[in-house]
Structures are given as structure tokens and as C-alpha cells.
Amino acid sequence: MLALLAREPDMEWLELGLAGQAATLSYRSRGAARRTEAVAHPGGSRQYGERDAAVAGREYSCPQKHSLGPWPLKTLSLLECSGDNRLWQAYLEGLKKFLVFRKSMGMPAAWPIPEEQVRGFLAVESLYSSSKTLMYVAALSYLSKLTGNPDPLEDPITRWMVIGLKRRAGILRDKYLPITIEVLRSLLGALESVCVTHYECLLFRALFTVAFFGALRIGEMVAKHRDVLQPELLYLSDLQLMERRVVFYLHNSTVGQERHVISLGLSGEPWVCPVLALRSYVTVRSQLEGPLFMHSDHTTVTKREFLTVLQWALQLLGLCPEQYGVHSFWLGTAVTAVRCGYPEEDITRLARWPCMIPGRS
Structure with missing residues (x-):
């Protein structure tokens, strides 16, 4: 899911973070090989180790101030591990569905997600399954807030569309009461x-x-x-x-x-x-x-x-x-x-x- 988000506009920090993470993994694998080589040739790999360590040092750092802190990629990775695994799979499916919808409609890639894109996505997906559509837009809402963008569900028209879907799916709070x-x-x-x-x-x-x-x-x-x-x-x-x-x-x-x-x-x-x-x-x-x-x-x-x-x-x-x-x-x-x-x-x-x-x- 992070790899998909990294391709989106204004997500350069995420793309750079993932690239730094890959560089670190490569550095660690090469470091293991050089440690073996150093046993046979002491002192021969020091300059390479210093250079690669400098690259690895940029693994999670973010030069600009970010809402997720100085290491936003690490924060996102931990958040991705914090919830129910099935829920994250549903969120990934929702993100993929939205990206396919946006491309098929010829809409521009933009974050924050424009209101008309969310409304259109709601209208099209609701033709198939109200409950799944609600999960998909919940994914867009959560991912938007995670990446420091406004919640697309705060739009009044979108919010009323979501209420209509909940009523159709029978999951409004006045339909199912809590057992206190x-x-x-x-x-x-x-x-x-x-x-x-x-x-x-x-x-x-x-x-x-x-x-x-x-x-x-x-x-x-x-x-x-x-x-x-x-x-x-x-x-x-x-x-x-x-x-x-x-x-x-x-x-x-x-x-x-x-x-x-x-x-x-x-x-x-x-x-x-x-x-x-x-x-x-x-x-x-x-x-x-x-x-x-x-x-x-x-x-x-x-x-x-x-x-x-x-x-x-x-x-x-x-x-x-x-x-x-x-x-x-x-x-x-x-x-x-x-x-x-x-x-x-x-x-x-x-x-x-x-x-x-x-x-x-």
C-alpha cells in the first residue's frame, strides 16, 4: 500500500523514504559480504563501509517538517502493523479501486483528493455493494489523514452520501443499538x-x-x-x-x-x-x-x-x-x-x- 501511495502527487517524501529503505537493505547485505571479505583482507573495505553507511543514514529521515514526525515512513510502517490485518487488506483494495476509477474517468491524480472524485467514486461503487463502498471510502479517509491531507469525508455533500449508504446497508446507529x-x-x-x-x-x-x-x-x-x-x-x-x-x-x-x-x-x-x-x-x-x-x-x-x-x-x-x-x-x-x-x-x-x-x- 505504501508503494502505491508513493507514486501519487506530493508524496515525494514517501518515495524517497522507500528508496532509502531499499538502499539500507542493500547496504546491510553488502556489509555482511564485506565483513567476510575483511577477514581475508583486513582494512580493504573501510572506505566503502563509510560511504554506504552515509546512504543508510538517510533511511527514515525527512528533511522537511512533516505531520508524522521526522521519520514519517517508519511511523506509517508501524501504523500499518497496528490494526487488524483483514482491515488493512480491505483498505488496500479500496485504494486500488479508487485509483482504477480515477484512471478510467480520466481524472487527474491529486492529493488532497478533490471532492468531485470522492463523490463520483461513491456513486459508481454504490451500484455494486454499499458495505464495500463504505469500507473503500473509509480507506481514503484514513489514508488522507495519515499522509497529512484533509479528510475527504468532511465535505457536507459527501457526508450525506455516506449516510445514505449506511442507511441502505442497515448499519446506522439507530438501526443497531449497542449492548451496554x-x-x-x-x-x-x-x-x-x-x-x-x-x-x-x-x-x-x-x-x-x-x-x-x-x-x-x-x-x-x-x-x-x-x-x-x-x-x-x-x-x-x-x-x-x-x-x-x-x-x-x-x-x-x-x-x-x-x-x-x-x-x-x-x-x-x-x-x-x-x-x-x-x-x-x-x-x-x-x-x-x-x-x-x-x-x-x-x-x-x-x-x-x-x-x-x-x-x-x-x-x-x-x-x-x-x-x-x-x-x-x-x-x-x-x-x-x-x-x-x-x-x-x-x-x-x-x-x-x-x-x-x-x-x-
Whole structure:
């Protein structure tokens, strides 16, 4: 993605940074060879080492003041590793789609992105998929801000076009309400009336509390289909349950060779404590390796079953099931964190979503 951005106008600093990075890699490889040569011919490669070291010294430096600091390329590289890997792939797809659209329409390459280009891109892409189009323009918004350019979505007309797309896709906040801590307390109480067995009650209590406090994606907790287990699904071996803490090692958010880790501590309110809920569930669960959340017959909980139990519990509480969805737990986590005054950096880290925070403008 950085290589694509480097070809754009007014991105010379990025192009020079990538070139310097390549020169450094070349210098390091040559340096390794010369160190071997120096063993046989001492002192023969000193002048070359000094010259190449000077080139490598320009690896990440930026001579002009930049909004990302003196080493903008290094900053961008770290930011690219900070979010969900699938999200960055979607952003890369969005950037590629926009560049193809711009070329096909004969529009000039320009940053900041002109308002008419964003509006045209929205209009054309919305003919195919509203949800994908929203992801694509979110990519343009985020990349613009990252590179020190104005947010193209701040334009009033563009903003109303985005609202229309959200309404069409059914993801406006008045369509799907967040499950707040207050709603979670009531849901856990309703499970005793909704679930048929004690095992199922413990299972869904663990699911609901972990979904809220861990801000987990639905695909990390339950299977999308009974016979197809997606790679991001959590397994028993991905869980480390300690006396006062529980740790999850996720599959779908890798940074280098390290897996994304979510750590949850004991809550001061035992009724909604995810550690206590998981401990009670794991005690009755089979210790055979497999998906973490399973029924007593060892079958994996599916997304359909998760939604069914959630909707029954909501209906029992007198709440409208149609106003809640699979993302309501995640949304409730972010909204609750905002209301409690947590720093923006902590919220984005928890939500694993680098471009927007619900409830903040």
C-alpha cells in the first residue's frame, strides 16, 4: 500500500523514504559480504563501509517538517502493523479501486483528493455493494489523514452520501443499538429462562461477557457455518485461564510473528465478570481440543444459534430484537468506554479499529 501511495502527487517524501529503505537493505547485505571479505583482507573495505553507511543514514529521515514526525515512513510502517490485518487488506483494495476509477474517468491524480472524485467514486461503487463502498471510502479517509491531507469525508455533500449508504446497508446507529453494560446485566439474567440446560446457560453467559469485555468479533467466538470453521475462530488452546485473569491469543490480528493478545481481569461486579463466567464454563466443558465455545455434544456454536439466543433474551426483556445485531456487543464496548472517558488510544486498541470511534466526532 505504501508503494502505491508513493507514486501519487506530493508524496515525494514517501518515495524517497522507500528508496532509502531499499538502499539500507542493500547496504546491510553488502556489509555482511564485506565483513567476510575483511577477514581475508583486513582494512580493504573501510572506505566503502563509510560511504554506504552515509546512504543508510538517510533511511527514515525527512528533511522537511512533516505531520508524522521526522521519520514519517517508519511511523506509517508501524501504523500499518497496528490494526487488524483483514482491515488493512480491505483498505488496500479500496485504494486500488479508487485509483482504477480515477484512471478510467480520466481524472487527474491529486492529493488532497478533490471532492468531485470522492463523490463520483461513491456513486459508481454504490451500484455494486454499499458495505464495500463504505469500507473503500473509509480507506481514503484514513489514508488522507495519515499522509497529512484533509479528510475527504468532511465535505457536507459527501457526508450525506455516506449516510445514505449506511442507511441502505442497515448499519446506522439507530438501526443497531449497542449492548451496554446495563443491557448485558439484564441479558445474563434472562439466560436462565431462555436456555434449556444449565450447561447452555453457562456457555452463553461466557459468550456474552467475553463478547462485551473483550470486544471480540463474532467470527472469533462462533462458527459461521456448522461444518466450516473459519481460521480466526478461538480454540481451547488459545485460552489461558489464570486465577485473576484470562488471556486470549487471537489468530486474525498478527504483527510480524506475534499474535494479538486480549487480557481480561477480574471485575468488581461478579455478576458480569468474564473471568468468573469463563471459569464456570470451562469447568463443565470437555477438555478435548476444539473450538472454545461448544455445546455439550461437542458441536460448535454457530452464528445463527448465537443470534437466536440473543434475540430470545432481548424479547423476554421487552427489547426489540431487530434493533440489535452481532456487532452490538462490540459497539457497546466502544460506546461504554467513550462514556467512561477512556483515552482514544485505549479505545482504538481495544476495538482493533484504527479509523473510527463510535460516539466521537
